[in-house]
Amino acid sequence: MSAAPTSSRRLPAPDFAAWLGVAPFFVFAAMFLIAPTAWLLVGAFQDHEGVFTLGNIVRLGQPSIRLSYWLSLEVSAASAILGALIGLALALAALRGGLPSWLRPTLTTFSGVASNFAGVPLAFAFMATLGRLGLVTVLLRNVGIDLYAHGFNILTFWGLTITYLYFQIPLMVLVVTPAIDGLKSEWAEAAEMLGANSWQYWRLIGLPILWPSIIGAALLLFANAFGAIATAYALTGSSFNIAPILLYAQIRGDVLHDPNLGYALALGMLAITGASNLAYLALRARSDRWLR
Amino acid sequence: MKRGHPGAWLAVALGGLYFLAPLVATFEFSLRMRRGVYSFDAYRVVFASGNFQASFLYSTVVALVTIVVAALIVVPTAYFVQLRLPRLRGIVEFITLLPLVIPAIVLVFGFIRLYGSSSVLPLTATSLGADALLTFGYVGLGLPYMYRSVDSGLRAIDVRTLTEAAESQGAGAVTILFQVILPNIRSAILSGAFLTFAIVIGEFTFASLLDRPAFGPYLQLIGASRAYEPAALAVMAFALTWACLGLMQLVGGAPAAGARR
Numbered sequence: 001m002s003a004a005p006t007s008s009r010r011l012p013a014p015d016f017a018a019w020l021g022v023a024p025f026f027v028f029a030a031m032f033l034i035a036p037t038a039w040l041l042v043g044a045f046q047d048h049e050g051v052f053t054l055g056n057i058v059r060l061g062q063p064s065i066r067l068s069y070w071l072s073l074e075v076s077a078a079s080a081i082l083g084a085l086i087g088l089a090l091a092l093a094a095l096r097g098g099l100p101s102w103l104r105p106t107l108t109t110f111s112g113v114a115s116n117f118a119g120v121p122l123a124f125a126f127m128a129t130l131g132r133l134g135l136v137t138v139l140l141r142n143v144g145i146d147l148y149a150h151g152f153n154i155l156t157f158w159g160l161t162i163t164y165l166y167f168q169i170p171l172m173v174l175v176v177t178p179a180i181d182g183l184k185s186e187w188a189e190a191a192e193m194l195g196a197n198s199w200q201y202w203r204l205i206g207l208p209i210l211w212p213s214i215i216g217a218a219l220l221l222f223a224n225a226f227g228a229i230a231t232a233y234a235l236t237g238s239s240f241n242i243a244p245i246l247l248y249a250q251i252r253g254d255v256l257h258d259p260n261l262g263y264a265l266a267l268g269m270l271a272i273t274g275a276s277n278l279a280y281l282a283l284r285a286r287s288d289r290w291l292r
Numbered sequence: 293m294k295r296g297h298p299g300a301w302l303a304v305a306l307g308g309l310y311f312l313a314p315l316v317a318t319f320e321f322s323l324r325m326r327r328g329v330y331s332f333d334a335y336r337v338v339f340a341s342g343n344f345q346a347s348f349l350y351s352t353v354v355a356l357v358t359i360v361v362a363a364l365i366v367v368p369t370a371y372f373v374q375l376r377l378p379r380l381r382g383i384v385e386f387i388t389l390l391p392l393v394i395p396a397i398v399l400v401f402g403f404i405r406l407y408g409s410s411s412v413l414p415l416t417a418t419s420l421g422a423d424a425l426l427t428f429g430y431v432g433l434g435l436p437y438m439y440r441s442v443d444s445g446l447r448a449i450d451v452r453t454l455t456e457a458a459e460s461q462g463a464g465a466v467t468i469l470f471q472v473i474l475p476n477i478r479s480a481i482l483s484g485a486f487l488t489f490a491i492v493i494g495e496f497t498f499a500s501l502l503d504r505p506a507f508g509p510y511l512q513l514i515g516a517s518r519a520y521e522p523a524a525l526a527v528m529a530f531a532l533t534w535a536c537l538g539l540m541q542l543v544g545g546a547p548a549a550g551a552r553r
Contacts, residue, residue, distance in 0.1 A: 018377050019372075021368040021371070022369045022380065022384075024364070024365050025365050025369040028428070028431065029387045032428045035402075035406055036405070039405055040402045090304065090307045093301075093307075098297055099296045099297075109538075113530075119494055120494060121511065121525060121529035121530065123515065124318065124523055125314040127515075129313055129318065136313055166310075169311075227395025230495075230496035230508070233496070234496070234515050237516070244395065247397055248397060251401050270394060270395070277389075277392065
C-alpha cells in the first residue's frame with residue numbers, strides 16, 4: 001500500500017542526457033537510411049505528375065524487366081543453394097569430421113576473409129582463373145579439356161554463379177557453424193547407446209534440428225547475392241542484365257525512359273531482399289531455441 | 293571418427309582447391325606482364341600510376357572519416373541503450389540491420405533522389421557535399437558491424453559500476469563516455485573499424501553512382517581497359533582484406549559474418 005506513491009513519484013522523469021546521446025543515431029538513421037528508401041517507395045507509386053498510381057508496378061511485368069529479375073533470381077538461387085550445401089558440407093567436415101584440430105580455426109579465419117572479398121577484385125581473380133587466358137582454363141586445355149569449346153564462358157550464368165560461390169560458401173560456413181556447435185554431444189551419445197548408426201543420427205536428429213538454420217542461411221545467401229552488383233558489373237560489364245545492373249544503368253542514364261518505373265524497379269528489389277531477410281530472421285529465432 | 297572421415301577429407305580437399313585456385317591463378321597472372329618471364333612489372337606500373345595513388349588515398353581518407361563518424365554515432369547510442377534506455381534496444385538493433393536488408397544500389401538511388409541537385413538539401417551539387425554523402429553512406433554500410441562489435445564490447449565490461457564510480461567522482465556524461473567507457477572498449481571499436489575499412493576501401497556502387505574519385509571505380513576502370521594490372525590489384529586487395537581481418541582478430545574481435553556488396 002505504502003509503496004504505490006513512491007513508485008508513481010519517480011516514474012515520469014525523461015532522461016534528457018541519455019536521449020541527447022542517442023539522438024545523432026536516430027537523426028542519421030532517418031536521414032540516410034529511412035528517408036532515402038521511403039522516398040523511392042513513394043516515387044514507385046506516383047506518375048510523372050505525382051499522382052498516385054499502380055501503373056509502375058504493373059509495368060515491371062514488361063519483358064526486359066521481367067527477364068532481368070528472372071536472371072537475378074536464377075543466379076541468386078543457384079549460388080545460394082549451392083553455397084548453402086557446399087558450405088554446410090565444409091563446416092560439417094571441419095567441425096564433425098574428426099579432422100586435425102587446426103582445420104577449424106583455419107576455415108573460420110579464411111571464411112571471414114573470403115566472405116569479405118567481394119566486388120571488383122573478386123571479378124578480376126576469376127577472370128585470371130577461368131577467363132579465356134585464365135590459369136585453370138589453360139591448364140585444362142593442356143590436358144585436353146577445352147572449357148570454352150564446350151560452351152563455358154566466365155561471362156555467363158554459370159561463370160557468375162561460380163564466382164559468387166567464392167563469398168557465398170564462406171558466409172554459409174560462418175552462419176551455420178554456431179548451429180552445428182549447438183548440436184550437443186549428449187544427443188549423439190544417447191543415439192549411439194540406443195543403437196543408432198551415424199546415418200540414422202543425422203537423418204533423425206542432426207538434420208531435423210539443423211534444417212531451420214540451413215534454410216534460413218540459404219535465404220540470407222540469396223538476399224546477399226540478389227543485392228550484389230560490383231562483382232557482376234566488373235565481370236560482365238552491362239552484357240549480363242541482372243536486376244541491379246539494370247537499375248545501375250537506369251540511375252546512370254534513365255534507360256527505361258521513365259524515372260518512376262526506375263523507383264518501382266528498386267522497390268521490387270527491396271521487396272525481394274526484405275522478404276528473404278525476414279524469413280531468415282524468423283527461422284533463426286526458431287533454431288536459436290536449440291542453441292541455448 | 294577419430295582418424296577423420298574419408299568424406300570429410302574429400303570435402304576439405306575440394307574446398308581447398310576451389311578457394312586456393314583463384315588466388316594462385318591471380319598471382320600467376322599478375323606476374324605475366326613481361327613476355328616470356330615472370331616479373332613484378334604489373335605491380336610497378338600500378339604503384340607508379342597517379343590515378344592509383346590518388347584514388348587509394350581518397351578512399352583511405354573517406355574510410356578513416358567513416359570510422360570516426362560511425363564510432364561517434366554508435367558508442368553513445370550503445371552505451372545509453374545498455375544503461376539507461378533499454379526499451380530502445382529493439383528498435384536500435386532493427387535499424388542497425390537495415391543496411392544488410394536494403395541493397396546498396398537501392399540506398400544510393402534514394403540518396404541521389406533525396407539529395408540531388410534539385411532537392412531541398414542538394415548535397416550532390418558540390419564536391420564536398422558528395423564526399424559527405426559518400427561518407428554517410430559508408431557509415432551505414434559499416435553500421436551493423438560497428439554496432440555489434442561495440443555492443444558486445446560494452447557487455448564485456450561492467451558499464452554500470454564504471455559509470456557509478458565516475459559519477460561519484462563528479463564526472464559528467466561526456467567525460468564518462470570519452471575518458472572512462474571509450475578506453476575500456478578500445479579493442480571492440482578497433483575491431484569494428486578494421487572490418488569497416490575492409491568493406492569501404494574498394495566499395496564500388498556508392499562511389500561510382502555518386503561520381504567520387506574513389507578506389508572502387510578506379511579498379512573497375514582498370515579492369516575494363518588493362519590486362520595484367522587488374523590481377524595485381526586483386527592480389528593487393530586480397531592482401532589488404534586479409535590484413536584488416538587479421539588485425540581485427542588480433543585486437544580480439546568476434547569473427548565477422550560476411551559483408552555484402
